[in-house]
Amino acid sequence: xxxSRGTQRSDPATERLSGWIQPVVTGxxxxxxxxxxxxxxxxxxVRVVVDRDNGVTLDDIAEVSRAVSEVLDSNDDGMxxxxxVLEVTSPGVDRPLTEPRHWRRNDGRMVQVAVGPAxxxxxxxxxxxxxxxxxxxxxxxxxxxxxxxxxxxxxRLVPWADLGAGRVQVxxxxxxxxxDSHDDDLAEDVDDIDDDIAQDDAADLDDLDEPADDDxxxx
Numbered sequence: 001x002x003x004s005r006g007t008q009r010s011d012p013a014t015e016r017l018s019g020w021i022q023p024v025v026t027g028x029x030x031x032x033x034x035x036x037x038x039x040x041x042x043x044x045x046v047r048v049v050v051d052r053d054n055g056v057t058l059d060d061i062a063e064v065s066r067a068v069s070e071v072l073d074s075n076d077d078g079m080x081x082x083x084x085v086l087e088v089t090s091p092g093v094d095r096p097l098t099e100p101r102h103w104r105r106n107d108g109r110m111v112q113v114a115v116g117p118a119x120x121x122x123x124x125x126x127x128x129x130x131x132x133x134x135x136x137x138x139x140x141x142x143x144x145x146x147x148x149x150x151x152x153x154x155x156r157l158v159p160w161a162d163l164g165a166g167r168v169q170v171x172x173x174x175x176x177x178x179x180d181s182h183d184d185d186l187a188e189d190v191d192d193i194d195d196d197i198a199q200d201d202a203a204d205l206d207d208l209d210e211p212a213d214d215d216x217x218x219x
Contacts, residue, residue: 011037017046020075024067025050030060031101033091040085046072047087053105056090064088097166104131110171111138114164121164126153135159136166 014037025032025048034049050056050064065088072084097103097111107128114121126138139153 013037017072020071021048021068024071025064028064028067030056030064033095043083043085045085045087047089049089049091051091051105053101055105061088061090093168093170097168100131100160103128103136103166106166106168107131110169111166112169113138113158113166115158115162117162124156124158125169126156129155136163 014035017037018032018035021035022032030050030052032048033051034047036045036047036049038045038047048064048068050060052060065086068088069086072086095102097106097113107130110125110127112123112125115124116122124138124140126140128136129139130137135158137155137157140156141153142151
């Protein structure tokens, strides 16, 4: 847990808040990822960031918000009872991955990260395929010459000691086999419609080619 400060002062009040809030958050089954206190006029904004392995829902946010409000209202906030606005949220996609749990919770996602010892790092972009005590395994695309055939990603284990802060990369939805199947079915439906129209048109032409019946009347 990091108790980040939205102020520039040495802030024992924030540490005090953390001492009250963290047990409440942890007891509810969440991790307190960040605590930020920012002055806003006559009030202070208390921003609490929480997360857990199976994600955080809106109901979870409401649950944590009620619990944190109760503990703040029942204690001297350490800020002279300053009015406050409480914001409880989950980490955004732009949050850096700095702890093993962050990497574990983003298993399967594409990330960019600097790896290697200080002074000789390299930037890697790859998909997280495994997280364990040894480090993080990334499926890294091999770099080739421009125009060369694209090679399959290769697994690379990065030890924790060589792993920098990761950044999740936003990906567009991929075109999958289900979409292909849907497109094939749609194409077959269109073909069937075209065949029906063609048969109807042929029947109409046959009717036009047949001579009209003679009633036998003389003019």
